[in-house]
Amino acid sequence: MGSSSLPGADFRHHTLVVLVENKAGVLARVSGLFARRGYNIYSLAVAPTDDERFSRITIVVDVESASLEQITKQLFKLVNVVKISELDPRESVERELMLATVRADAAGRSQVVELVRLFDGRIVDVGHDELTVSLDGEPGRLDDLEELLRPYGIVELQRTGRVALPKLEHLAPNLRPVRRTA
Amino acid sequence: MQLNGGQALIKALEMEGVEVMFGLPGGAILPVYDPIIDSPIRHILVRHEQGAGHMAEGFAHATGRPGVCMVTSGPAATNVVTPLCDAFMDSVPMVCITGQVPFAAIGTDAFQECDTVGITRSVTKHNELITQAQDIPLVVRQAFHLATTGRPGPVLIDVPKDIVDPMNPRSAMEWYWPSDDDVAASLPGYRPTTKGHPKMIRQAADLIVQARRPVIYAGGGILKARAAEALRELAELCDIPVVTTLMARGAFPDDHRLCLGMPGMHGNYTAVTSMQQSDLLIALGSRFDDRVTGKVDGFAPDAKVIHVDVDPAELGKVRRPDVPIVGDCRLVIEELVTAVRTLLDGGVAFPDRSAWKQTISGWQENYPLTYQQSEPGEALKPQFVLERLRDSTPDDTIVAAGVGQHQMWTSQYWRFNHPYSWVNSGGLGTMGFAVPAAIGAKVGRPDRTVWAVDGDGCFQMTAQELVTATAERIPVKVAILNNAYLGMVRQWQEMFYDERYSEVYLSPDLPDYKLWAEAMGCVGMRVESPEEVDAAIQKANEIDDRPVVIDFRTDSREKVYPMVPAGKSNDDIIVDPAHGEGGR
Numbered sequence: 001m002g003s004s005s006l007p008g009a010d011f012r013h014h015t016l017v018v019l020v021e022n023k024a025g026v027l028a029r030v031s032g033l034f035a036r037r038g039y040n041i042y043s044l045a046v047a048p049t050d051d052e053r054f055s056r057i058t059i060v061v062d063v064e065s066a067s068l069e070q071i072t073k074q075l076f077k078l079v080n081v082v083k084i085s086e087l088d089p090r091e092s093v094e095r096e097l098m099l100a101t102v103r104a105d106a107a108g109r110s111q112v113v114e115l116v117r118l119f120d121g122r123i124v125d126v127g128h129d130e131l132t133v134s135l136d137g138e139p140g141r142l143d144d145l146e147e148l149l150r151p152y153g154i155v156e157l158q159r160t161g162r163v164a165l166p167k168l169e170h171l172a173p174n175l176r177p178v179r180r181t182a
Numbered sequence: 183m184q185l186n187g188g189q190a191l192i193k194a195l196e197m198e199g200v201e202v203m204f205g206l207p208g209g210a211i212l213p214v215y216d217p218i219i220d221s222p223i224r225h226i227l228v229r230h231e232q233g234a235g236h237m238a239e240g241f242a243h244a245t246g247r248p249g250v251c252m253v254t255s256g257p258a259a260t261n262v263v264t265p266l267c268d269a270f271m272d273s274v275p276m277v278c279i280t281g282q283v284p285f286a287a288i289g290t291d292a293f294q295e296c297d298t299v300g301i302t303r304s305v306t307k308h309n310e311l312i313t314q315a316q317d318i319p320l321v322v323r324q325a326f327h328l329a330t331t332g333r334p335g336p337v338l339i340d341v342p343k344d345i346v347d348p349m350n351p352r353s354a355m356e357w358y359w360p361s362d363d364d365v366a367a368s369l370p371g372y373r374p375t376t377k378g379h380p381k382m383i384r385q386a387a388d389l390i391v392q393a394r395r396p397v398i399y400a401g402g403g404i405l406k407a408r409a410a411e412a413l414r415e416l417a418e419l420c421d422i423p424v425v426t427t428l429m430a431r432g433a434f435p436d437d438h439r440l441c442l443g444m445p446g447m448h449g450n451y452t453a454v455t456s457m458q459q460s461d462l463l464i465a466l467g468s469r470f471d472d473r474v475t476g477k478v479d480g481f482a483p484d485a486k487v488i489h490v491d492v493d494p495a496e497l498g499k500v501r502r503p504d505v506p507i508v509g510d511c512r513l514v515i516e517e518l519v520t521a522v523r524t525l526l527d528g529g530v531a532f533p534d535r536s537a538w539k540q541t542i543s544g545w546q547e548n549y550p551l552t553y554q555q556s557e558p559g560e561a562l563k564p565q566f567v568l569e570r571l572r573d574s575t576p577d578d579t580i581v582a583a584g585v586g587q588h589q590m591w592t593s594q595y596w597r598f599n600h601p602y603s604w605v606n607s608g609g610l611g612t613m614g615f616a617v618p619a620a621i622g623a624k625v626g627r628p629d630r631t632v633w634a635v636d637g638d639g640c641f642q643m644t645a646q647e648l649v650t651a652t653a654e655r656i657p658v659k660v661a662i663l664n665n666a667y668l669g670m671v672r673q674w675q676e677m678f679y680d681e682r683y684s685e686v687y688l689s690p691d692l693p694d695y696k697l698w699a700e701a702m703g704c705v706g707m708r709v710e711s712p713e714e715v716d717a718a719i720q721k722a723n724e725i726d727d728r729p730v731v732i733d734f735r736t737d738s739r740e741k742v743y744p745m746v747p748a749g750k751s752n753d754d755i756i757v758d759p760a761h762g763e764g765g766r
Contacts, residue, residue: 021371024311029303036304073495079308079328082371 012064013042015092015164018057018075019083022048026080030057037074040065043096043161054082058163087164094164097136098146099124103153104131112152119145130155186353187315187346188213191279192221194322197359200250202226202241202625204234208254209294211281213347226625226654231258233618233647235265239274240622243605244580244630246408248275248329249622255281256294259340260301264612266336267305271609272429273406275334277325278306284344285313285352298340307335315345315355323365332374333493334406374492378509378517386464386488386505387521391530393462393486395538396422399445399474402429402608403467403491407511410434410601413466416515420522421532423542425453427468429608432598442542446474447746448590451549451757454744456542457482458752465489467511470500471609480751490514551594552758553740556712561737564588564663567715568595571633571661574719578603579631582620584640585611587669590742592635603630614643620658621651631659631723638664638688638695645698651729652703659722660699660731665738666690673741690735699731708733 020026027046034041040062048055061071072084087094104112112131116123121135135145139162146157185193191214195203202224207215218225228234231253238249249269253262259280269276283292299311308328312321318341325337344350360368390396404413410433417424417440424434425445434441445453457463463485468474475481478500489496489503490511497506507514553565568591581596582605583589589606598604605623607615620634641662651658668686675683699706705725709718709732722730743758 025299025303028300032303067498070495070499076371077493077495079369079372 012062013060014063014068015087015089015094015162016059016061016072016075017085017087017164018059018081019049020055020057020078021080021082022053022055023080026055027057029078029080030059030075033074033078034061034071037071038065039071043159045161045163047163056163058161060162085166087166092164092166094139094162095136096139096142096162097134097160098142098157099132099134100146100149100157101125101130101132101155102149103129103155105129108152112149115145115148121145183357185355185357186213186348187318187341187355188348188353189217190315190318190355190357191322191341191346192217192223193357194319194359195223195250196221197319198322198326199247203250203252204228204237204241204622205252205279206231206234206254206258208258208281210255210283210343211252211258211279211341212254213343213353214252214279214281214341226621226650226656228618228650229646230644231261232264232614233621233644233650235262235276235278236268236612236615236618236644237622237625237647238276238278239265239269239272239615240582240605240619241626242269242274242276242622243619244602244623245626246405246602247626248277248326248334250277250279252279253281254294255283255298256296259296259298263302263305264610266302266338268607268610268612268615269336270305270307272607273334273402274336275329276336277322277329278336278338280338280340282311282340282342284347284350285342286344288342298338302338305336306338307333309338309340311340312342312345315353318345318355319358320360320364320368323360324369327365327369328372332372333403333491375494375508376492376510376513378490378507378514380517382505382507383514383517383521386507386518387525389462389486389488389505390420390422390464390518390522391525391532393422394533394535395456395460396420396462396464396535397442397456397460397485398422398424399427399457399463399465399468400424400430400433401427401466401468402433403511404430404433405467405601407467407492407513409467409510409512409515412512412515412519414438416519416522419519421535422464423456425449425457426598427471427474427608428593428606430468431593431596431604432601435599436597437599442546444593446471447476447748448594448742448744449474450551450594451744451755452542452545454746454752454755455545457485459541460485463487465491465503466515467491469496475500476746476750476752476754480753549744549757549761552760554760556737562710562712562715562734564591564665564734564736564740565595566712567661567663567709567734567736568592568635570715571635571719572596574716575633575723576631579633580605580620580623580627582606582616582623582632582634584616584634584636585613586637586640587665587673587740587742588635588637588640588663590670591663594742613637613640616640617644617658617660618647620660621647621656624651624656624658634658634660636660636662637669638662638666638690639668641695642688642693645702648699648702648704648729648731655727656729657726658729659725660704660729662695662731662733663736664690664695664733665736665740667738669738670742672738676741677745678747695731695733699729699733702729704729704731706731706733708735710735
């Protein structure tokens with residue numbers, strides 16, 4: 001799962017989780033910085049955190065447009081940016097939501113329904129000749145379903161951009177390697 | 183204590199120790215101008231808002247304290263964008279207050295409304311639209327804190343009219359003054375690193391004591407961190423020569439035996455070439471600007487790099503340092519001095535650097551700055567004017583420059599022996615900077631002689647501020663090196679565009695600079711021959727009750743040498759043709 005040839009899973013994309021003050025204009029400061037310095041954003045998701053003073057911006061950046069180090073350092077110069085974590089795709093859980101309206105006339109409908117079912121997606125709206133389906137999961141799976149739905153005719157499609165959190169420790173505390181302190 | 187927002191804003195500036203501000207009132211900022219009448223703060227009424235911004239910068243350059251300017255909304259706010267960007271590029275501490283339409287009218291395309299915070303976001307260190315009167319003291323304290331700490335820079339505060347207008351109930355506030363802790367707590371994302379990492383300091387000291395061909399590459403950060411004394415101690419302790427960038431002229435005295443002067447596109451041969459051939463560059467508060475490095479791939483190819491900067495983003499931005507040190511230049515240099523001393527006390531000795539010293543003094547002998555003196559009857563040489571001006575003014579004279587040939591000649595030919603005596607626009611290269619910046623510098627340092635060296639093109643951009651200077655009795659002196667051209671552009675067209683002069687001719691006598699100066703209440707003079715130079719400068723130096731403008735008619739064919747052509751390596755430096763076949 002999650003393997004894909006699409007850029008979403010490409011190693012040139014890194015995920016930055018940016019904790020910012022929840023204030024007017026902060027997103028504009030972040031996106032403006034990317035525009036001004038010529039960094040490319042692949043996807044971006046913003047929402048308040050459990051602490052209402054802060055929001056979390058999850059940015060997938062194209063590290064071929066600039067070094068990740070420079071992007072991070074420049075971002076951190078913004079006064080409203082409180083913390084930045086870089087998530088290695090192998091060390092994090094990533095999720096994204098996709099909504100897609102797909103052509104599905106009488107002939108094709110059952111095939112579309114079957115596909116969505118195989119991906120554990122859901123049909124959220126039904127029309128005469130169209131279905132709206134939803135799928136959440138790893139971005140790579142969304143890429144896969146998107147490709148498989150394409151031949152039927154995608155009328156409209158929206159993805160949220162990914163959100164991510166670091167993976168938890170798998171091992172019980174007594175089995176973890178001892179961390180050396182400097 | 184109940185105050186209205188306008189009173190609170192002015193009181194907050196007073197609490198921050200502001201003694202002078204530069205500005206021009208208008209509709210949206212009107213209510214803040216009323217309490218100025220009762221305030222001890224001196225307000226200097228400019229003729230154009232750009233002037234207010236550059237004056238605030240000049241004030242900050244000369245004093246090290248934040249410059250303050252205040253203007254209204256809309257066109258006034260857009261007029262300060264250039265000074266804000268200039269201050270941002272050169273890390274000049276500055277607080278700019280702009281009026282804004284009433285909060286409820288924002289977004290309605292109201293009269294004189296513009297998205298000031300949006301427009302200035304990318305040219306300020308930070309900006310903030312105040313939404314309620316109660317926030318004013320905190321936002322002002324934050325602004326001064328941000329402008330003056332870490333890497334300094336301009337901060338803009340946008341003030342909607344309703345929260346400062348006593349007629350409006352939204353302007354009512356209960357006065358308070360936030361503590362340092364309150365300010366820190368209100369800026370959870372702002373924690374500049376000031377102290378260098380001890381391990382990195384030790385590594386840097388190790389490199390310094392091993393280097394055979396070291397050069398200190400001192401930048402404007404030395405001045406911002408008030409580290410000139412510390413730099414001198416380090417240079418003398420380690421006996422390492424120092425180049426001072428355009429932004430750092432005066433940070434290390436030009437008359438010091440270790441001073442090599444300015445590097446870069448128009449730097450002198452020794453400064454440029456010593457960096458090229460060094461085995462260790464100690465970059466202190468400098469940022470590897472393209473005008474210093476030339477073609478980056480060919481810059482100082484054999485040098486290891488120690489890079490000290492308070493802004494972590496500068497480390498590795500252009501050149502990957504071998505030893506990166508984030509921190510305040512003064513603190514880090516002091517720590518470096520201690521670390522080197524410890525090594526020396528422990529018996530470590532510097533390697534023999536006599537060959538390197540001889541190489542350097544050989545370059546200094548063979549490639550001094552030079553120009554051809556004019557023959558009788560020929561036009562004045564700008565370099566000659568500068569030499570005479572330099573030698574006829576006090577050693578601690580503050581010099582401001584515009585941007586172009588005259589700026590480069592001033593930086594080359596002046597002897598800057600004191601920090602904070604050179605005021606110029608480095609990063610942004612803002613033509614028209616000199617006159618208002620000189621006025622700001624003179625306001626900040628009324629005890630000093632202040633000369634603006636300007637070009638004729640630059641002078642025409644901001645000369646109206648001499649009206650401000652006359653009206654406010656700010657006796658600055660202006661030397662226009664009038665070559666009737668946009669000289670630096672002319673130089674590039676001559677050298678790189680087959681002498682096809684496109685739109686660079688300005689005329690020597692349109693306008694008539696002497697008459698123009700007199701119309702603005704200044705003493706105006708014109709100098710056309712070398713014999714008149716000294717007398718005119720002496721007369722100007724004697725005048726202390728009004729501004730003086732001298733129109734020096736200079737040779738338009740004169741070019742700035744040495745020069746590293748844009749995009750070329752510093753090894754391709756072109757020295758004055760007087761040294762031989764148009765090159766080295």
